[in-house]
Every structure is written in structure tokens, then in C-alpha cells.
Amino acid sequence: MSKLFMFEKPQGMRDTLPELYELKQQVKKAVSSEVEQWGYKSVQTPTVEFNETVGTASAILDRQLFKLLDQEGNTLVLRPDMTAPIARIAASTLKEAHRPLRLTYDAPVFRAQQYEGGKPAEFEQVGVELIGDASASADAEMVSLMVSSLENAGIPSYQTAVGHVGFVNALLFEVLGQETRVEEFKRYLYEKNYVGFRKAVDELPLSSLDKRRLYELLRLKGGTEILEKAEELTESAEGKKALSQLKQLLEILADYDMDQNVMIDLNLVMHMSYYTGTVFEAYSEGLGYPLGGGGRYDQLLGRFHHEEPATGFGLRVDRLTEALGKEKKPLASDLCIIFSRERRKEAMNEARSHRSGGRSVVMQEITGIQQVDAFSAQFQEVQYFIGTNGNGGSGS
Amino acid sequence: MSSELVTVAMPKGRIFEEAVELLRKAGYDLPPEFEDSRKLIIEVPQSGMRFILAKPMDVPTYVEHGVADAGVAGKDVMIEEERDVYEVLDLKISSCYMAVAALPSYDPGRDVAPKIASKYPKLTSDYFREQGEQVEIIKLNGSIELAPIVGLADRIVDIVSTGQTLRENGLVEMETMMPITSRFIVNPVSYRTKAAQIDEMVDRLAEVVGKEGVS
Numbered sequence: 001m002s003k004l005f006m007f008e009k010p011q012g013m014r015d016t017l018p019e020l021y022e023l024k025q026q027v028k029k030a031v032s033s034e035v036e037q038w039g040y041k042s043v044q045t046p047t048v049e050f051n052e053t054v055g056t057a058s059a060i061l062d063r064q065l066f067k068l069l070d071q072e073g074n075t076l077v078l079r080p081d082m083t084a085p086i087a088r089i090a091a092s093t094l095k096e097a098h099r100p101l102r103l104t105y106d107a108p109v110f111r112a113q114q115y116e117g118g119k120p121a122e123f124e125q126v127g128v129e130l131i132g133d134a135s136a137s138a139d140a141e142m143v144s145l146m147v148s149s150l151e152n153a154g155i156p157s158y159q160t161a162v163g164h165v166g167f168v169n170a171l172l173f174e175v176l177g178q179e180t181r182v183e184e185f186k187r188y189l190y191e192k193n194y195v196g197f198r199k200a201v202d203e204l205p206l207s208s209l210d211k212r213r214l215y216e217l218l219r220l221k222g223g224t225e226i227l228e229k230a231e232e233l234t235e236s237a238e239g240k241k242a243l244s245q246l247k248q249l250l251e252i253l254a255d256y257d258m259d260q261n262v263m264i265d266l267n268l269v270m271h272m273s274y275y276t277g278t279v280f281e282a283y284s285e286g287l288g289y290p291l292g293g294g295g296r297y298d299q300l301l302g303r304f305h306h307e308e309p310a311t312g313f314g315l316r317v318d319r320l321t322e323a324l325g326k327e328k329k330p331l332a333s334d335l336c337i338i339f340s341r342e343r344r345k346e347a348m349n350e351a352r353s354h355r356s357g358g359r360s361v362v363m364q365e366i367t368g369i370q371q372v373d374a375f376s377a378q379f380q381e382v383q384y385f386i387g388t389n390g391n392g393g394s395g396s
Numbered sequence: 397m398s399s400e401l402v403t404v405a406m407p408k409g410r411i412f413e414e415a416v417e418l419l420r421k422a423g424y425d426l427p428p429e430f431e432d433s434r435k436l437i438i439e440v441p442q443s444g445m446r447f448i449l450a451k452p453m454d455v456p457t458y459v460e461h462g463v464a465d466a467g468v469a470g471k472d473v474m475i476e477e478e479r480d481v482y483e484v485l486d487l488k489i490s491s492c493y494m495a496v497a498a499l500p501s502y503d504p505g506r507d508v509a510p511k512i513a514s515k516y517p518k519l520t521s522d523y524f525r526e527q528g529e530q531v532e533i534i535k536l537n538g539s540i541e542l543a544p545i546v547g548l549a550d551r552i553v554d555i556v557s558t559g560q561t562l563r564e565n566g567l568v569e570m571e572t573m574m575p576i577t578s579r580f581i582v583n584p585v586s587y588r589t590k591a592a593q594i595d596e597m598v599d600r601l602a603e604v605v606g607k608e609g610v611s
Contacts, residue, residue: 288462
């Protein structure tokens with residue numbers, strides 16, 4: 001490796017400077033306060049976990065994990081998401097806690113470095129997990145809480161897509177009849193490769209009716225009318241059950257008054273095996289990447305030896321911030337008191353009274369400043385306590 | 397991403413003319429100077445579209461990052477770049493295939509190390525790995541045919557449309573790897589937030605592609 005310049009950071013790592021920090025804090029606060037108002041309790045988990053437990057249980061691919069070794073030679077991971085650590089807690093220390101359990105987090109997660117810009121290796125997520133409730137009502141709570149969090153954060157023109165992995169699995173199995181084929185076709189959907197999907201359908205010895213059912217699956221995207229179309233494609237109990245869950249979910253969303261920006265997308269396959277039921281993602285028109293998403297993961301807790309249904313979502317703070325745009329706001333410290341040694345006490349009293357009124361005040365002794373004009377130009381208001389006598393001057 | 401216009405990334409060069417022709421057939425009213433323009437961005441407000449002209453290899457990058465809502469990209473580029481975009485439609489234009497080629501005198505037994513020159517390092521290494529062969533790859537950016545002639549690599553992996561370039565340089569095709577056509581690709585967010593415009597575009601293109609009866 002060539003010699004590092006002293007300003008360099010590892011690939012994909014970012015600094016957050018005061019202005020952006022402020023904006024990020026606002027975003028996080030907006031989401032967290034909404035989530036807390038819905039009764040979710042915050043938890044913190046370690047940054048480093050075992051690869052064998054949280055690493056393999058998480059939805060993140062092995063090659064995307066940051067790994068290190070501890071002194072005993074165990075492989076550790078920097079947590080790639082928060083769902084797996086929370087599942088670990090729910091299945092162990094909080095095993096006896098009353099269900100349903102409502103937990104929330106606000107934490108940085110880590111994904112292995114990529115050699116392209118725009119894909120950070122560390123980013124913050126705010127999210128919730130609702131554990132021990134298998135009902136459509138729990139799924140609906142996830143979608144509506146996510147939507148109202150976006151609303152509270154002021155995200156412009158957002159859109160949510162809702163799908164159901166159970167429906168995809170059921171329809172594929174009905175037509176294809178074998179698990180391996182189901183996997184193959186599901187992978188095309190996961191990779192968003194509709195061309196490959198259609199070609200693979202063409203090559204199978206299926207009846208033209210069955211082929212049409214698979215082609216139609218690719219078109220199951222839109223409003224509530226999609227559910228009726230989907231109804232005609234599936235005959236199995238699992239498929240019908242998935243659709244009735246979705247229908248219920250939409251009814252509940254309508255009661256929440258949050259069904260306007262929700263679209264149905266039955267091709268939404270965000271992961272090959274992790275999700276087991278309803279899945280959803282949120283988008284903003286101004287940003288090329290999803291803001292976040294989630295879904296039902298009824299098998300994850302089983303990996304921690306405690307079978308239990310669960311659902312949740314996570315929002316990416318970096319993308320929410322980007323979607324909001326960079327509105328420049330002056331920093332909160334809007335008052336500066338510049339003083340000289342002789343009038344220090346007076347300046348301190350003045351500062352104290354402003355601070356107790358909730359205002360943030362920078363105190364700066366005049367001898368510490370190199371260029372007074374340039375320094376004071378950063379503040380909305382500047383007060384001077386300089387000289388041996390006289391009143392405190394004020395300027396802006 | 398502008399909310400009113402749909403931004404489409406078009407590949408400059410080989411595929412461009414065919415792609416423009418296809419769009420015109422699909423009823424998109426593109427100005428006649430479209431092909432001659434040296435501009436990198438062309439707005440066609442009457443069709444509600446804006447085109448950006450990019451290197452073919454870069455089209456999926458623009459689409460993945462969402463600065464373009466959709467684009468036209470070769471399957472070769474899609475395999476090489478592995479971008480997170482929807483591959484919605486096979487446009488069935490600029491049809492060609494990927495192939496392995498070498499000098500007629502090539503003898504695999506005499507390789508010191510199996511060296512392969514290509515513009516597509518990922519595609520090449522994935523392909524040979526699937527064949528159970530580990531190869532060393534030398535990445536070149538063009539005129540790949542030169543590599544075996546001057547002794548940089550024993551074999552090459554490249555796109556073949558008529559085979560003329562290979563013949564003119566005295567190379568023979570050893571294996572056909574996969575057929576390549578251009579695809580219509582869509583950004584996952586635009587696919588939802590601009591669903592109406594994108595779906596209409598896909599339907600119109602699909603109709604033209606079907607009519608051509610290429611498949």
C-alpha cells in the first residue's frame with residue numbers, strides 16, 4: 001500500500017461536520033420522537049458481535065460484513081444491522097418480558113467497503129422491532145409508523161411499496177412444483193432481472209396458462225386492484241392467505257389514514273430467505289435509493305432458539321438527510337460575547353442569563369481571536385464587553 | 397432526478413442509432429438533430445423526456461444512482477457491472493455474443509499461466525470459474541484482438557457481432573459464451589415513484605420489440 005496521507009480515512013467512512021450533524025440530529029429526533037410516541041422503548045447493543053451468532057443470522061450477505069478476530073481467535077463482526085442483535089436480546093435476556101415487545105434503536109451499522117462513492121461503509125439507522133405479534137395489525141403498524149416517521153421528518157413526496165413474500169413463494173411453488181425451481185425464479189426477482197425471469201419461463205415445459213401466470217406476476221404492481229388480479233393467479237391456501245393478510249393490512253392502513261402513498265408491489269423480493277411475509281420499502285422522488293424498509297421475519301428468532309413471530313423496519317439517516325436536501329441553517333449558537341479580562345465577570349453573568357433562557361452563547365476572550373471581524377461575522381449577534389469601564393456594546 | 401421529466405441514459409456509439417430508432421417506432425417524438433448533436437443532455441419536453449448520452453459501460457451507473465430514471469444498456473455491461481437496477485425488457489437490438497478467441501496455433505497445454513485479455517474482467521473470471529478453470533485476467537480498454545498477436549495473453553474474451561474483426565486479425569473463435577442484446581433498465585426508486593411514465597414507456601417499447609418478431 002502506498003503511504004497514506006494524513007487526511008485519509010478508510011474507504012467508505014465519512015466525517016460529519018457541524019452543519020450536517022445538526023441536520024442529521026433533526027432527522028433522527030423527528031423519527032425517534034414519533035417512534036417513542038407510539039410506545040417503543042430504546043435499546044443499545046454492542047458495536048461488535050460474534051460472527052457465528054449475529055453475523056450469520058443477519059440479513060446482510062457474508063461478503064458485506066466487517067470482520068475481525070478477538071484474542072481467542074473468534075471471528076467478530078461490526079454489527080451489519082440492528083435487527084439481529086435485537087432478536088438476540090428478545091430471545092435471551094428479554095425472553096420473559098411481556099409480549100408483544102416494542103423496541104426501537106438509533107445506531108450506526110457497518111457494511112464492508114465498496115470501491116464506489118455514494119455507498120458508505122458506516123451509516124446510522126433508526127428503526128423498530130415488534131416482537132411476538134403475528135397479526136396483520138402488527139404489519140400495518142410497521143407501515144404506518146414508518147410513513148408517519150417520514151411525515152414527521154418532513155420528507156418530500158415519498159412513496160411506499162408493500163409486497164408479500166408468502167404470495168411469491170406460494171405462486172411460484174404452485175406453478176413450478178419444486179423448491180429448487182422456486183429458488184431459481186425467486187432469485188431473478190431478487191436480482192430485479194425480469195428479462196431473465198421471462199426467458200426462464202419460456203424455456204420451461206409448462207402449459208401456456210401456467211406461463212401466463214408467471215408473466216402476470218411481473219405485472220402485479222399498482223393500486224388495490226392488483227390484489228384482485230393476484231387472486232385470480234393463485235389457487236393455493238398459502239397464496240390466498242397471503243393476499244387476505246395484505247387486504248387486511250390495507251384496510252388497517254386506511255383506518256390509520258395512511259393509505260394514500262402506498263402502492264402494492266407483489267414482486268418486491270428484498271432478500272432471498274430472511275423475510276417471511278409482508279415486506280415494504282420507502283422511497284423519495286428526489287433520491288435514487290430506498291430510504292429504508294422492513295417486513296416480517298418470523299424465522300429469525302428461531303435462530304436464537306426462541307421461535308417467535310416478529311416484524312420491523314429501519315430507516316437510513318444518511319438517505320433521509322439527503323432526501324431532505326441541504327437547507328442551510330445557521331448553527332444554533334447564534335450569540336457571541338466577546339470580552340476582555342477586565343470585564344470577564346460581567347460577560348459571564350450576561351452569558352449565564354442568556355443560557356438559562358435557552359439560548360446558546362459562545363464566550364470568547366478578545367485576545368484569543370486573530371481576526372475579530374471575520375470571527376464575529378459567523379454569528380447572528382455579537383456583544384462586546386471590552387475595556388475597563390463603560391457599558392457592554394452590542395453589534396451584529 | 398427531475399420530477400416532471402423522465403431521464404433516460406442512452407449509450408453513445410454502436411447501440412445508439414438502433415436505440416433511437418426503437419424509441420421513434422415506439423412513438424417518441426425525438427428531434428431529427430438528435431443523432432448529430434454533440435450535446436450530452438437533450439431535452440424533449442413534448443415527450444416528457446430528457447436524454448443523457450453516456451459511455452455504454454456507464455449507463456447502469458447513472459441509473460443505479462438515480463440520476464437517470466431509466467436507460468439502455470447491453471447485457472454484457474449488465475453482467476460486468478452488477479448494478480442494482482431493474483432489467484425490465486429485452487430490446488432485442490444490437491444483437492451479438494460474447495466469445496473466447498485465440499490464435500489458431502493456441503495450445504492450452506503450453507500455457508505457463510492461462511492468461512486472458514478482456515474489457516470484461518468480472519464476466520470473464522465468473523465464466524471461467526463456472527467452467528472449473530482458474531484464469532489470470534489482463535484488463536484492456538479496447539483493441540483486445542491485439543493481445544494474442546503481440547503475446548500479451550493467450551486468449552481473449554470479447555463481443556463478437558459478425559466475426560470480421562477476429563478474422564481480419566487471424567484469430568479463431570474457440571467458445572461461444574452467451575448471447576448479448578440491449579436491455580431497458582430502470583432505477584428501483586423511479587420504478588415506483590414514476591411508475592405511470594415508466595410503465596407506459598415499457599409497454600410501448602414492448603409492443604415495438606414484439607412486432608419486430610426478432611425472437
